[in-house]
Amino acid sequence: MKTIDDLAVAGKRVLVRADLNVPLEGGRVADDGRIRASLPTLTALTSRGAKVIVCAHLGRPKGKPDPRYSLAPVAARLGELLGRPVKLAADTVGPSAHAEVAALRRGGLVMLENLRFNEGETSSDEEDRGLFADQLAELADEYVADGFGAMHRKHASVYDVALRLPCAAGYLVLAEVAGLGRLTGDIQRPYVVVLGGAKVADKFSAIASLITTADQILVGGTMAFPFLAAKGYKVGTSRLEAGQADIAAGYLEQAARTGTEIVLPSDVIVAAEPAPDSPHQVVAADAIPEHQAGLDIGPESAAAFAAAIRPAGTVFWNGPMGVFELPAFAGGTTAVARALTGSDAFTVIGGGDTGAAIRALGFTDAMFGYVSTGGGASLEFIQGKTLPGLAALEES
Numbered sequence: 509m510k511t512i513d514d515l516a517v518a519g520k521r522v523l524v525r526a527d528l529n530v531p532l533e534g535g536r537v538a539d540d541g542r543i544r545a546s547l548p549t550l551t552a553l554t555s556r557g558a559k560v561i562v563c564a565h566l567g568r569p570k571g572k573p574d575p576r577y578s579l580a581p582v583a584a585r586l587g588e589l590l591g592r593p594v595k596l597a598a599d600t601v602g603p604s605a606h607a608e609v610a611a612l613r614r615g616g617l618v619m620l621e622n623l624r625f626n627e628g629e630t631s632s633d634e635e636d637r638g639l640f641a642d643q644l645a646e647l648a649d650e651y652v653a654d655g656f657g658a659m660h661r662k663h664a665s666v667y668d669v670a671l672r673l674p675c676a677a678g679y680l681v682l683a684e685v686a687g688l689g690r691l692t693g694d695i696q697r698p699y700v701v702v703l704g705g706a707k708v709a710d711k712f713s714a715i716a717s718l719i720t721t722a723d724q725i726l727v728g729g730t731m732a733f734p735f736l737a738a739k740g741y742k743v744g745t746s747r748l749e750a751g752q753a754d755i756a757a758g759y760l761e762q763a764a765r766t767g768t769e770i771v772l773p774s775d776v777i778v779a780a781e782p783a784p785d786s787p788h789q790v791v792a793a794d795a796i797p798e799h800q801a802g803l804d805i806g807p808e809s810a811a812a813f814a815a816a817i818r819p820a821g822t823v824f825w826n827g828p829m830g831v832f833e834l835p836a837f838a839g840g841t842t843a844v845a846r847a848l849t850g851s852d853a854f855t856v857i858g859g860g861d862t863g864a865a866i867r868a869l870g871f872t873d874a875m876f877g878y879v880s881t882g883g884g885a886s887l888e889f890i891q892g893k894t895l896p897g898l899a900a901l902e903e904s
């Protein structure tokens with residue numbers, strides 16, 4: 509794979525696809541982990557005299573401009589970290605982007621607005637995506653892929669643009685491939701996988717493959733409810749989508765056949781809603797009240813998960829165990845993080861929110877073996893799947 513060290517960038521317009529999809533709170537960046545992870549590539553390019561055009565997405569706007577998803581807070585934070593203001597174009601490939609790029613000098617940097625303000629970015633139609641990729645490619649002479657967390661998406665800025673410009677991998681992508689690569693070869697056993705978080709639909713299919721590689725899979729977060737429902741338990745108003753319980757039942761059968769242990773929460777913390785002042789209580793996993801939602805794993809489950817993690821040789825963890833953003837529902841996530849730091853295992857954390865969670869709860873990245881910026885991307889990578897973004901780099 510070609511890296512940015514192989515590119516002659518001085519005086520060139522370099523389009524950098526970064527992953528700056530960070531959590532916001534009150535219009536400010538709540539966790540800047542992904543922005544910090546993008547700095548080595550951006551500073552290397554500017555110091556080598558490139559004209560840097562940063563592009564990224566934020567959240568899931570519906571293919572048209574939506575001020576709630578503006579990258580403005582991200583540009584502001586990037587400016588603070590770089591020690592100089594970062595200009596944000598008012599559009600992605602429109603007149604503002606063209607004007608800002610034309611005004612760039614060597615060593616300058618500009619950010620484009622949220623890529624997902626354009627329908628073509630995420631379109632499944634090759635032609636739509638191609639048209640948007642053409643427009644992006646027009647802005648630049650070279651392309652650098654550094655948005656690892658989005659590389660499992662066949663999106664215009666991730667895949668199609670890489671086929672249209674001379675391209676190379678940035679430093680974050682190289683670090684991710686090296687760090688996560690340690691989970692694709694010979695793994696020190698027992699191999700314990702901890703799964704949680706909220707993006708169940710996106711991540712569910714990973715379980716089939718993880719069952720074949722992991723010795724134990726500990727399931728918390730929203731991910732637990734399809735499994736609890738599959739066991740016939742009522743889950744109240746906990747998040748659960750139609751059809752997921754049946755799929756979970758299939759995974760439980762598959763795990764029983766292969767001898768992989770799927771460990772589910774035995775207790776959960778429930779409340780009427782995820783609010784800071786919601787009255788909450790611990791209930792057994794098979795006794796969730798009808799009008800309550802499970803918002804964290806309970807203390808007994810947290811202890812059981814920690815006991816499974818302690819003797820592990822390798823741990824991969826994706827997805828918070830509960831709504832860690834609220835102290836009342838952060839106990840499970842804290843317990844798992846503490847167990848990882850107390851274990852001799854090689855520990856890998858994946859996921860934008862999982863990384864943000866450990867930092868918000870007072871842990872640092874250095875306490876773990878490797879902290880990936882990718883959630884879905886890291887899950888796909890460790891399954892040995894080909895990420896479209898990486899494939900494009902290799903193809904071109």
Ligand code: ADP
Nearest residue numbers: 705706707729730803830831859860861862883
């Ligand atoms: P990641 O970004 O690490 O891949 P996700 O995006 O899948 O993780 O999920 C993170 C979100 O999951 C957090 O915002 C957290 O509040 C939410 N979450 C975890 N457990 C629950 C739960 N039981 N109910 C609702 N939301 C939950």
Ligand code: MG
Nearest residue numbers: 859860861883
């Ligand atoms: Mg997330």
